[in-house]
Amino acid sequence: MSDDAKDEAPSDEESGSGNGSAGPPIIELKGIGKTYYRGKERLDVLKDLDLTIAEGSFEALMGPSGSGKSTLLNLIAGLDTASTGTIRVAGADLNAMSDGERAKWRASTIGFVFQTYNLMPVLTALENVELPLLLTNLGSAERKTRAKTALKVVGLEDRMDHHPRQLSGGQEQRVTIARAIVTDPKIIVADEPTGDLDRENADEILNLLDKLNQEFNKTIVMVTHDPAAADRATQLRQLDKGALK
Amino acid sequence: MLFMIPLSYNVRSLLVRKTTTVATALGIALVVFVLASSLMLAEGIKKTMVSAGSASTGLVIRKGSDTELSSGTEQKNVALVLAAPGVKKDGEGTPIGGGEIVIVAALDKLGTDGQVSNVQIRGVPGNVMKYRPNARIVDGRPAQPGTNEAVVGAGLRGRFRGLDIGQSFDLRKNRPLNIVGVYEAGGSSFESEVWADIDTLRNAYGREGLVSSITAQLESPSKFDAFRGAVENDKQIGLEAQRENAYYEKQSEGTSIFITALGTLVAVFFSIGAMIGAMITMYAAVSQRSREIGTLRALGFSKFAVLFSFLFEAFLLAVVGGLVGAVASIGMSFVKFSMMNFTTWQEISFNFEATPGILGSAILFGGLMGVVGGFFPAVRAAQTNPISAMRA
Numbered sequence: 001m002s003d004d005a006k007d008e009a010p011s012d013e014e015s016g017s018g019n020g021s022a023g024p025p026i027i028e029l030k031g032i033g034k035t036y037y038r039g040k041e042r043l044d045v046l047k048d049l050d051l052t053i054a055e056g057s058f059e060a061l062m063g064p065s066g067s068g069k070s071t072l073l074n075l076i077a078g079l080d081t082a083s084t085g086t087i088r089v090a091g092a093d094l095n096a097m098s099d100g101e102r103a104k105w106r107a108s109t110i111g112f113v114f115q116t117y118n119l120m121p122v123l124t125a126l127e128n129v130e131l132p133l134l135l136t137n138l139g140s141a142e143r144k145t146r147a148k149t150a151l152k153v154v155g156l157e158d159r160m161d162h163h164p165r166q167l168s169g170g171q172e173q174r175v176t177i178a179r180a181i182v183t184d185p186k187i188i189v190a191d192e193p194t195g196d197l198d199r200e201n202a203d204e205i206l207n208l209l210d211k212l213n214q215e216f217n218k219t220i221v222m223v224t225h226d227p228a229a230a231d232r233a234t235q236l237r238q239l240d241k242g243a244l245k
Numbered sequence: 246m247l248f249m250i251p252l253s254y255n256v257r258s259l260l261v262r263k264t265t266t267v268a269t270a271l272g273i274a275l276v277v278f279v280l281a282s283s284l285m286l287a288e289g290i291k292k293t294m295v296s297a298g299s300a301s302t303g304l305v306i307r308k309g310s311d312t313e314l315s316s317g318t319e320q321k322n323v324a325l326v327l328a329a330p331g332v333k334k335d336g337e338g339t340p341i342g343g344g345e346i347v348i349v350a351a352l353d354k355l356g357t358d359g360q361v362s363n364v365q366i367r368g369v370p371g372n373v374m375k376y377r378p379n380a381r382i383v384d385g386r387p388a389q390p391g392t393n394e395a396v397v398g399a400g401l402r403g404r405f406r407g408l409d410i411g412q413s414f415d416l417r418k419n420r421p422l423n424i425v426g427v428y429e430a431g432g433s434s435f436e437s438e439v440w441a442d443i444d445t446l447r448n449a450y451g452r453e454g455l456v457s458s459i460t461a462q463l464e465s466p467s468k469f470d471a472f473r474g475a476v477e478n479d480k481q482i483g484l485e486a487q488r489e490n491a492y493y494e495k496q497s498e499g500t501s502i503f504i505t506a507l508g509t510l511v512a513v514f515f516s517i518g519a520m521i522g523a524m525i526t527m528y529a530a531v532s533q534r535s536r537e538i539g540t541l542r543a544l545g546f547s548k549f550a551v552l553f554s555f556l557f558e559a560f561l562l563a564v565v566g567g568l569v570g571a572v573a574s575i576g577m578s579f580v581k582f583s584m585m586n587f588t589t590w591q592e593i594s595f596n597f598e599a600t601p602g603i604l605g606s607a608i609l610f611g612g613l614m615g616v617v618g619g620f621f622p623a624v625r626a627a628q629t630n631p632i633s634a635m636r637a
Contacts, residue, residue, distance in 0.1 A: 103542065103546065123254060135248045
């Protein structure tokens, strides 16, 4: 099924402007199924799904609501486990890992960008960005330096001491991106990163994701409803009723 | 290595929710206040009673008596006891000590609606100030021996009808005692007594030739064993000797244990309410911040880090409350309190005694309430599913 999907996926030229160099597979899903139970009702959200994503690619996942996009993203990010099949991401067999092991793995391997930003309202921009670095052995001074650098990359060096409520939506999302890249993860997962933004701010965020993909060779997996966002990806995958089209 | 969520996150989260934080902390403050105050009360009683005694003073009462009030021996035994080895003598070679008689009189308590309360009246010999060096006249003058003059302890002054300089009260009908002075005795329970001439008291109560106790100042605390040996070996007179401080400690035990137990019991009942308050506050915090918790978990913070973070927040909240309660309880140190000593049936007056140990343990108790109250909400936070939490 995934082979079909890959065949149908548009080429770099067709799908967007990104030119992140496609390397060896970094994400490999085989025979993935995800089933939920609501009382006695069985819901097969993903069905026998195969997917391979190359290192350095910028992938967009699209599809109608309930098609399983977010579920697939959560599996790739190690937030959830598959009911069937195997998931290898950045060399790790996620289904074989405990909850604690996956938490540690996420801290070093995955950067998260959420639709609703999910910043800690009581922490400043700098402290929010520093948060993932608390899961490393870095000292306080080094953490601060890295967090400042990440904020500089997203163009918010002059907003470090601002709290989220003092920032615009676009600025909040840029802080989220800074937080996602501060640990230098291999993969960035973005769930509707432009969903809450106007066109101008959305474009700025997409430019940033482009930059991370092209200049920093980050593998980006993005769920989106926004065709303009999907246009930026090097690969577009369409999901429907739990299967890749 | 344990990777923890920064504590500043918890501190600021508490500050953001000012109203619930203050309300919960005040509930805990109240419990800590009650607990600290009752422990201070018990400590005050103990200190007041124990400080009445000295290790280098021997107190002799009839064998088998628990208190001076229930003790009695003949006047002639006073000389025998004071002749025992180890008793200190003055420059003229006279032993420093004397026999005393103790009675309890019901007097009208001022500021109440005709209530009476027991006041201990001690009949003392003329040299009482010699063997009670802590005692000194602070107002008026000493009572003249052999007269119906008396001095009142500073703790009782003005609290009962007739107990102030220039006033008098009747021991019995037509047996008045005139108050001519006020004495202090280092804050001890002696300050809750009236000291009158021993013969005047004995005559009024028909107890001529008897004393309740014999007090003897010893050359040093180490002389006590020899002193006791001599007193107790004479089976004829049937007396027993104790160090004065040990005697008073025993007198305070019952009341102080009762107050401690009562205070702790009340605090424990109150603490159940305060813990439920802390629990509700923390459940609300976990529910309001479920998206934040989900995000922290997604970023890679462990379940334990989340559990610890919320437990710490509850602990911090409670410790702040505990500090407020403890500081408020220090204010009680300025309050003078009087109550019945259940051993001597005497009204004694004392202060709430704040000690670092009491304040520290009361604050710790507050913190413990936070940890207990915050435990289940913290477990719920730790078990938060990051996916559903972030979708909420």
